[in-house]
Amino acid sequence: MSEKVLMKGNEAIAEAAIRAGCRHYFGYPITPQTEVAAYMAKVMPKIGGTFLQAESEIAAINMVYGVASCGLRVMTSSSSPGISLKGEGLSYLAGADLPALVVNVQRGGPGLGGIQPSQSDYFQATRGGGHGDYHMIVLAPASVQEMAELTVRGFELADKYRMTAMILADGTMGQMMEPVSLDFNVAPVPEKPWATTGTKMAREHNIINSLYLKPDELERGNFARYEKYAEVEANEARYEEYLTDDADIIIAAFGIAARVSRNAVNEARKQGIKVGLIRPITLWPFPKAPFKMAADHAKAFISVELSMGQMIEDVKLATECRVPVTLCNRAGGMIPSPAEVLAAIKKISEGGND
Amino acid sequence: MSTKQFLLSGFGGQGILFAGKLLAYKGLNAGKNVSWLPSYGPEMRGGTASCSVIISDEPVGSPIVSEPDILVAMNLPSLDRFESSVAPGGIIFADSTLIERKVERDDVTAYYVPATKMASDNNTPTLANMILMGKILKVLDDFDDESVTAALSKVISAKHADMLEVNKHAMQLGADFE
Amino acid sequence: MVVFDRPHAMLDVPLHYCPGCTHGIIHRLVAEAIDELGIEGKTIGIAPVGCSVMAYDYFACDMIEAAHGRAPAVATGVKRADPENHIVFTYQGDGDLASIGMAETVHAAARNENITVIFINNAIYGMTGGQMAPTSLPGQVTQTSPYGRDPKLCGYPIKVFEMLSELEGPEYLERVTVNNAKNVRAAKKAIKKAFQNQIDGKGFSLIEVLSSCPTNWGMTPSAALKWIDEKMIPYYPLGVYKDRSAEKEAAK
Numbered sequence: 001m002s003e004k005v006l007m008k009g010n011e012a013i014a015e016a017a018i019r020a021g022c023r024h025y026f027g028y029p030i031t032p033q034t035e036v037a038a039y040m041a042k043v044m045p046k047i048g049g050t051f052l053q054a055e056s057e058i059a060a061i062n063m064v065y066g067v068a069s070c071g072l073r074v075m076t077s078s079s080s081p082g083i084s085l086k087g088e089g090l091s092y093l094a095g096a097d098l099p100a101l102v103v104n105v106q107r108g109g110p111g112l113g114g115i116q117p118s119q120s121d122y123f124q125a126t127r128g129g130g131h132g133d134y135h136m137i138v139l140a141p142a143s144v145q146e147m148a149e150l151t152v153r154g155f156e157l158a159d160k161y162r163m164t165a166m167i168l169a170d171g172t173m174g175q176m177m178e179p180v181s182l183d184f185n186v187a188p189v190p191e192k193p194w195a196t197t198g199t200k201m202a203r204e205h206n207i208i209n210s211l212y213l214k215p216d217e218l219e220r221g222n223f224a225r226y227e228k229y230a231e232v233e234a235n236e237a238r239y240e241e242y243l244t245d246d247a248d249i250i251i252a253a254f255g256i257a258a259r260v261s262r263n264a265v266n267e268a269r270k271q272g273i274k275v276g277l278i279r280p281i282t283l284w285p286f287p288k289a290p291f292k293m294a295a296d297h298a299k300a301f302i303s304v305e306l307s308m309g310q311m312i313e314d315v316k317l318a319t320e321c322r323v324p325v326t327l328c329n330r331a332g333g334m335i336p337s338p339a340e341v342l343a344a345i346k347k348i349s350e351g352g353n354d
Numbered sequence: 355m356s357t358k359q360f361l362l363s364g365f366g367g368q369g370i371l372f373a374g375k376l377l378a379y380k381g382l383n384a385g386k387n388v389s390w391l392p393s394y395g396p397e398m399r400g401g402t403a404s405c406s407v408i409i410s411d412e413p414v415g416s417p418i419v420s421e422p423d424i425l426v427a428m429n430l431p432s433l434d435r436f437e438s439s440v441a442p443g444g445i446i447f448a449d450s451t452l453i454e455r456k457v458e459r460d461d462v463t464a465y466y467v468p469a470t471k472m473a474s475d476n477n478t479p480t481l482a483n484m485i486l487m488g489k490i491l492k493v494l495d496d497f498d499d500e501s502v503t504a505a506l507s508k509v510i511s512a513k514h515a516d517m518l519e520v521n522k523h524a525m526q527l528g529a530d531f532e
Numbered sequence: 533m534v535v536f537d538r539p540h541a542m543l544d545v546p547l548h549y550c551p552g553c554t555h556g557i558i559h560r561l562v563a564e565a566i567d568e569l570g571i572e573g574k575t576i577g578i579a580p581v582g583c584s585v586m587a588y589d590y591f592a593c594d595m596i597e598a599a600h601g602r603a604p605a606v607a608t609g610v611k612r613a614d615p616e617n618h619i620v621f622t623y624q625g626d627g628d629l630a631s632i633g634m635a636e637t638v639h640a641a642a643r644n645e646n647i648t649v650i651f652i653n654n655a656i657y658g659m660t661g662g663q664m665a666p667t668s669l670p671g672q673v674t675q676t677s678p679y680g681r682d683p684k685l686c687g688y689p690i691k692v693f694e695m696l697s698e699l700e701g702p703e704y705l706e707r708v709t710v711n712n713a714k715n716v717r718a719a720k721k722a723i724k725k726a727f728q729n730q731i732d733g734k735g736f737s738l739i740e741v742l743s744s745c746p747t748n749w750g751m752t753p754s755a756a757l758k759w760i761d762e763k764m765i766p767y768y769p770l771g772v773y774k775d776r777s778a779e780k781e782a783a784k
Binding site: 024026050052054055056058059060062063064065066067068069070072074088089092096196197198199200201202205206207208209210211 | 612
């Protein structure tokens with residue numbers, strides 16, 4: 001393993017993207033993800049890559065669409081309000097089956113909201129964000145190391161399935177520094193015979209398109225895409241379990257909320273409460289299996305979120321509503337403390353399944 | 355098992371984040387798990403800047419320090435804001451040039467270092483942070499030339515390598531302050 | 533004997549355009565330019581949203597369908613993916629280029645992005661059935677300006693070149709039309725130059741083509757061509773609005 005260096009999460013994403021072979025980055029400044037752009041602006045010109053500050057988030061995602069059409073690894077990054085602007089492009093990328101990586105270092109909303117960490121774009125990320133039937137692969141890092149590793153994984157999955165992969169981080173993950181090892185393997189980029197790189201007068205023209213005016217044709221495309229999504233759901237769900245085997249209470253949390261919850265779990269265990277943690281690493285596909293299994297022995301679930309309660313719906317679906325699921329949350333840029341999570345655990349443990 | 359949670363706070367421009375990085379690298383070099391988390395936003399430009407650093411034998415859970423074992427307050431607003439959050443038995447380091455009052459709690463240990471004045475007397479007015487760092491590491495019994503040099507060489511870019519000795523000297527001043 | 537033949541860069545498929553529409557002529561001019569410059573194998577075209585939305589089915593080169601107004605941003609990505617080997621053009625209408633996509637147009641021009649933009653100005657939204665466009669003339673009756681475009685209510689038409697020519701960025705801006713044989717020849721020359729500029733690495737070249745829409749103007753095709761002469765050209769004068777290389781040459 002190579003020497004570990006201290007890096008900010010945002011910088012780790014940028015460096016990992018470069019190591020994954022991404023040579024095109026387009027973005028627009030927004031807090032708290034600007035370090036990604038700053039890093040790219042510094043490095044890309046030195047390695048023959050492209051960094052371009054676009055005139056808008058809308059332009060940036062469409063530049064991504066252009067490079068993705070040519071079959072190259074490409075990315076953009078932003079934070080919540082900027083991701084809303086990219087929503088149109090995300091839908092088009094999905095409709096044209098183009099691989100790309102999009103990073104959302106979330107901040108509180110709605111509207112201009114604030115600039116402090118949040119997880120309130122969960123619905124937007126896992127349900128699509130733009131119009132139409134589609135999904136993105138959504139990856140939720142909980143450490144700087146994962147910011148790097150999931151960036152690489154995101155590019156690989158995007159290419160494998162011709163989908164957009166989104167890193168759904170938050171301001172804390174973007175801003176914090178932790179030791180990170182950048183010594184990882186990158187799978188070779190698959191052939192992309194569909195890419196628009198010029199016919200060289202040697203083949204029929206390729207068309208990148210999401211317009212199908214005949215409804216039966218459009219329906220066929222959507223059905224085919226959802227068969228692909230089923231494959232992703234079957235193969236790519238990732239999660240981490242912590243002390244769940246004997247747990248009466250299961251906490252569901254991702255990203256920064258999972259880090260806070262882990263502290264609370266440790267403290268609760270010291271006090272003799274059997275509590276465990278399931279941390280989804282992929283938010284779409286949502287890792288249903290561990291929740292379904294845990295629902296066989298757990299008495300209650302607590303969804304810990306930096307939002308008004310979004311992932312909790314997936315937890316309820318995954319547990320098939322067999323066990324009560326409560327919410328422990330802060331919103332608007334506030335982060336629950338381990339003590340708050342512990343209090344929620346104790347309330348359940350002491351019999352309060354209201 | 356040991357975990358140390360630091361909260362460093364001061365004006366933007368006092369080198370709070372830099373000092374935090376030094377602590378984090380020192381921990382990393384010693385084979386510990388570390389995290390460094392800055393406050394971010396408009397305070398970059400003059401308001402209060404703070405920074406959470408955790409150094410632990412265990413994997414770091416939440417990187418947010420809400421109950422610090424060690425508080426470093428480089429101005430009065432920082433002491434006012436965070437004094438009550440320090441864990442019982444914790445330590446507070448205050449820059450007594452800029453903070454005229456004493457720590458009010460009696461369940462913590464307080465050290466007062468006139469770091470800003472010392473830095474100025476030393477003709478390195480921007481290194482009050484490093485003077486405090488020297489004192490902190492000394493109190494924590496973690497001040498030795500080798501590990502300090504190693505950590506400094508990580509946080510000072512090669513371009514500014516000449517600053518290494520200057521920083522080290524400032525830290526020594528702090529370590530020697532009684 | 534001269535035989536009227538289809539340019540290689542145009543596919544042998546029926547176009548969906550209305551009778552009397554000039555899109556077909558302009559498609560052909562673009563395809564001829566691609567043929568004559570021998571660049572079909574490296575050309576990637578970007579189709580817009582609007583009447584020419586299905587242009588991707590008509591050109592033989594690789595084609596990409598962009599979101600409404602975003603063609604210059606998509607083209608920027610495609611060009612920068614391989615600047616040495618990609619020849620990139622966008623084909624956009626007035627709503628696409630001068631309304632919803634104005635930011636993308638202005639900034640691609642300001643960056644002197646090395647692409648070729650073909651801008652069809654027919655002063656109306658054709659695909660959606662004849663609504664007011666950013667370039668509809670004062671007094672022009674459309675579905676959404678049924679009493680005639682009133683500048684007090686909905687502002688004045690946007691003169692794209694009069695605006696863009698103030699920028700330092702763009703290389704070449706020329707307004708042409710295709711309402712008679714002579715004008716078609718001039719349009720062809722301009723379009724070809726816009727591609728040649730890209731091959732030579734000179735930068736952003738935009739050709740505005742005043743075009744007719746007999747269906748939505750409610751005119752016969754011949755009356756529509758006449759309307760270009762009588763109404764459009766006085767408001768949107770033909771000519772070269774910027775030719776940076778020529779200016780440099782002249783300054784020597």
